[in-house]
Amino acid sequence: MKLWLTCLLLLILGGLMVISLGIGAVSISPIKVWQVLAGIESTTLSLSDRTIIWELRLPRTILACLVGCGLGTAGAGYQGLFRNPLADPFVIGASSGSALGATLMIVTGMQVNWLGLSAVPLAALAGSLLSVAIVYMIAVAGRDAPMLSLLLAGVAVSSFIGAVVSLLMFLNDERLVTIFGWLMGSFSGSGWSTLPTIAPLILIGITGLWLLSRPLDALSFGEEAAQGLGLRLSLLRSGVVLFTSIATAASVSAGGVIGFVGLISPHLARLIVGGRHVWVIPVSGLFGGILLVAADDLARTIVAPEELPVGVVTALLGSPFFLFLLKTRRRAWGAIT
Amino acid sequence: MSTLEVRNLGCRYGAREVLRAVSLSIQAGEVLAILGANGAGKTTLLHSLARIRRPSQGTVTIDSQEIWRLKPGDVARQLALMPQSERRDSSLSVTEAVRLGRAPHRGWFLPLTISDETMIEQALTAMSLTELRDRPITELSGGEWRRVILARAIVQQAEILILDEPVSGMDLRFQIEVMKTIRSLASGNGMAAVLTLHDLNLAAIYADRIALLAHGELMALGIPAEIFTPEKIQAAFGISVLVLQHPHFKTPLIVPSS
Numbered sequence: 001m002k003l004w005l006t007c008l009l010l011l012i013l014g015g016l017m018v019i020s021l022g023i024g025a026v027s028i029s030p031i032k033v034w035q036v037l038a039g040i041e042s043t044t045l046s047l048s049d050r051t052i053i054w055e056l057r058l059p060r061t062i063l064a065c066l067v068g069c070g071l072g073t074a075g076a077g078y079q080g081l082f083r084n085p086l087a088d089p090f091v092i093g094a095s096s097g098s099a100l101g102a103t104l105m106i107v108t109g110m111q112v113n114w115l116g117l118s119a120v121p122l123a124a125l126a127g128s129l130l131s132v133a134i135v136y137m138i139a140v141a142g143r144d145a146p147m148l149s150l151l152l153a154g155v156a157v158s159s160f161i162g163a164v165v166s167l168l169m170f171l172n173d174e175r176l177v178t179i180f181g182w183l184m185g186s187f188s189g190s191g192w193s194t195l196p197t198i199a200p201l202i203l204i205g206i207t208g209l210w211l212l213s214r215p216l217d218a219l220s221f222g223e224e225a226a227q228g229l230g231l232r233l234s235l236l237r238s239g240v241v242l243f244t245s246i247a248t249a250a251s252v253s254a255g256g257v258i259g260f261v262g263l264i265s266p267h268l269a270r271l272i273v274g275g276r277h278v279w280v281i282p283v284s285g286l287f288g289g290i291l292l293v294a295a296d297d298l299a300r301t302i303v304a305p306e307e308l309p310v311g312v313v314t315a316l317l318g319s320p321f322f323l324f325l326l327k328t329r330r331r332a333w334g335a336i337t
Numbered sequence: 338m339s340t341l342e343v344r345n346l347g348c349r350y351g352a353r354e355v356l357r358a359v360s361l362s363i364q365a366g367e368v369l370a371i372l373g374a375n376g377a378g379k380t381t382l383l384h385s386l387a388r389i390r391r392p393s394q395g396t397v398t399i400d401s402q403e404i405w406r407l408k409p410g411d412v413a414r415q416l417a418l419m420p421q422s423e424r425r426d427s428s429l430s431v432t433e434a435v436r437l438g439r440a441p442h443r444g445w446f447l448p449l450t451i452s453d454e455t456m457i458e459q460a461l462t463a464m465s466l467t468e469l470r471d472r473p474i475t476e477l478s479g480g481e482w483r484r485v486i487l488a489r490a491i492v493q494q495a496e497i498l499i500l501d502e503p504v505s506g507m508d509l510r511f512q513i514e515v516m517k518t519i520r521s522l523a524s525g526n527g528m529a530a531v532l533t534l535h536d537l538n539l540a541a542i543y544a545d546r547i548a549l550l551a552h553g554e555l556m557a558l559g560i561p562a563e564i565f566t567p568e569k570i571q572a573a574f575g576i577s578v579l580v581l582q583h584p585h586f587k588t589p590l591i592v593p594s595s
Binding site for chain 1: 388
C-alpha cells in the first residue's frame with residue numbers, strides 16, 4: 001500500500017513537472033512539450049519553443065523539484081530529531097546564515113563564480129553551512145550537542161544574524177528590492193549551470209537522512225529508550241544535523257529562503273505512510289517536490305509575464321493549509337507534542 | 338545467564354551526592370525491586386545500571402565486564418531498559434515498535450531476517466498483542482503500551498530488564514497485568530529484572546528481593562519479609578505502618594497505622 005502510494009506521488013510529481021514545462025508567460029501545448037522532450041522533429045515546433053523548454057523551464061522545474069525534495073526531507077529529519085512537529089529545515093540557523101551570505105554579496109556587488117554557482121548562491125551556501133556549524137559548536141558539550149542546547153543556540157544565532165541582515169538592509173536601501181527578492185525565494189533565471197553542484201548536495205543530504213531512518217524511529221521513544229536500544233545519540237545528532245544542513249544549504253542556495261514546504265511535507269507524508277522514517281523521509285521529499293513545483297507554476301503564471309516570489313506563494317497557500325491540518329488532525333498531533 | 342553487579346557505586350549531580358557506596362547484584366530469574374522515598378536515588382541508580390548515567394565512583398559490571406568499557410550496542414544485547422515514561426512521538430505501529438528491539442543484534446541499517454520476524458511474532462503472541470499488531474502506538478492504552486515495550490525487550494533478547502516505575506499512572510488491573518508479565522519473564526524466561534516501585538505491597542508480592550534506598554544509601558537489601566518491618570519503613574519513608582500478612586499471597590501487607 002505504502003509503495004503504491006509512493007509510486008502514485010512519483011507519477012503526480014512527474015506529471016506536474018511535464019505540465020510545468022508548458023505553462024508560463026508563453027504557453028506551450030503538452031504535445032509540443034512531449035515532442036521537445038522526446039526529440040521528435042515537427043514543423044509545428046519553433047526554435048523558441050525548444051529554447052524555452054530546454055534552456056529555461058526544464059532546468060528551473062528540475063531545480064524546483066530538487067529544492068522541494070531537499071526541504072521536505074530536511075523538515076522530516078529535524079522533526080524526527082527534535083521530536084517536534086513545528087521543526088523545519090531552518091530551525092537551527094540555516095536560513096539566517098544563507099540570508100547573511102546572500103545579502104553581503106548583493107550589497108558588496110562582489111563577482112565570483114565557482115562550481116557553476118555565482119556569488120549570491122555561493123555565499124548563501126557557505127553562510128548556511130557556517131551558521132549551522134557555529135550553532136553546533138556553541139551547543140556542543142563534551143562530545144555531544146544536547147537537543148535543547150541546539151534549539152536555543154539556533155534561536156540565538158538566528159536572531160543575531162537576522163539583526164545583522166536588517167542592519168545591512170537599512171544601510172543599503174538602494175539594494176532593498178534585490179535583497180528582499182532573494183529572501184522571499186525565487187527560481188527566476190535558474191539555468192543548467194547550478195544543477196551539477198546543487199543536485200549532488202541535495203541527493204547526499206536525502207540519502208544520508210534516509211540511512212538514519214531506523215535510529216530516528218528509535219529516538220521517537222525518547223532519548224533514554226533509544227540509548228537502551230544501543231543508539232549513540234551524539235552520532236545520530238551530528239549525522240542528522242550534517243545531512244539536513246547539506247540539503248537545506250543547497251536548497252536555500254538555489255532558491256532562496258522558501259518557507260512552509262519543509263514544515264508541511266512531513267505532516268502530509270505521515271498522514272499517508274504512518275510514522276516510520278524509512279517511508280516518511282522519501283515521501284516528505286516527494287511532497288516537497290510536488291508542493292514547490294506547483295508553487296513555482298503559480299508564481300510564474302498568476303501575474304504573468306511578471307513573477308511572484310515563490311516563497312510568498314508557499315507562505316500564502318501553506319499557512320492556511322497548515323491551519324486546516326491543525327484543526328482536522330489536532331487529536332493525532334496531540335500525541336506527538 | 339548474565340549477572341549484573343554493582344560495587345561501591347556513587348553518583349553526583351554537580352556538588353550534590355545522590356548515591357553513596359551502593360553495592361548489590363542480581364541473578365538470572367530474579368526480580369529485584371528498588372524502593373525508597375522520592376529523591377532517594379532510585380532512578381539515578383537505574384540509569385547507572387543501564388549505562389545512561391556515568392557514576393562518579395564505583396563500577397557496574399555485566400558478567401564481570403565494566404559496562405562503560407562496553408559499546409552501547411553490546412550493552413543493549415544484554416540489558417533492556419524501560420524508562421519511567423517512554424514517549425510515543427511517532428505513529429509507528431505496534432509491530433514496527435517491537436521490530437526496533439532487534440536493532441542491537443542486526444544494527445541500524447541491515448534488514449531483519451526471517452528468524453528475526455519469527456521472534457517478533459512470538460513476542461507479540463507472548464504479550465497478547467497480535468490483535469493490536471497494526472494499531473498505531475499513539476492509540477494504545479498505558480497498559481498496552483507497556484506490553485509493547487516488554488515485547489520489544491523480549492526481542493532484544495536481553496537477559497536483564499531495567500524498569501523504572503513500570504506501573505506508574507496505571508489502574509490496578511494494568512498494574513497487576515504488567516507485574517505478572519515481569520514476574521513470568523523472570524521465572525519462565527530466566528530474565529533478571531530490576532525495577533523501581535512506589536507500591537510496597539506490589540513489591541512484596543512480585544519481587545524476590547527488595548533494595549531499600551534512603552538518602553542515596555542502600556539502607557537494606559533482602560527478601561520482602563526481612564525488609565518490610567515497621568522500623569525500616571519508618572526509617573526509609575518517615576511514616577508509621579503496620580505490617581500484616583497478605584491473606585492470599587502470605588507476603589507482608591503494609592498498611593498505614595496513623
